[in-house]
Amino acid sequence: MAEIVTIKIGPHRDLGFSEQDVYGQNRTVVGWEPEWDPKDKSIRGEVWHRSCCWWKLEPGRAVRCDLGIVLNPDNVVVYVAKIRGVLKRDDIMRMGFIGDDAGDEYEPWYGKILERNDSKNPIAYFDERAILPPGQVSADTIKLN
Secondary structure, eight states, X not given: XXXXXXXXXXXXXXXXXXXEOTTSOEEEEESXXXXXXXXXXXXXXXXXXXXXXXXXXXXXXXXXXXXXXEEOTTSBEEEEEEEEEEEEOSSSSOEEEEEEEOOXXXXXXXXXXXXXXXXXXXXXXXXXXXXXXXXXXXXXXXXXX
């Protein structure tokens, strides 16, 4: 049984400072922009940049995940990443995901809803069997679970 990590990002927020992400790139904002389209491929790099770190994670559990799904505030899939590893931040007990685009195979998931529990925790794990495989998603599919 494989697990998939989901990251639910909030709306756009200015950090008020500059911090480095897991790739050493500076960022000053996090979150989802309301004008973005979940299916727009041109924003995906920015979505990952704003969402891949810094989270309170169970490192053993997080590192076992092969896929990461980023959800916007409405639980809509806006990015699917192939998780390559987890990086610990030196100055605080938070971690970030190292990964890249999972590829066209997961394109059917974009713009679909993935329901989560009501937890305020932005990180949640799913058994891969609880999510509809991309090959079974049609244009009429609304929810992936």
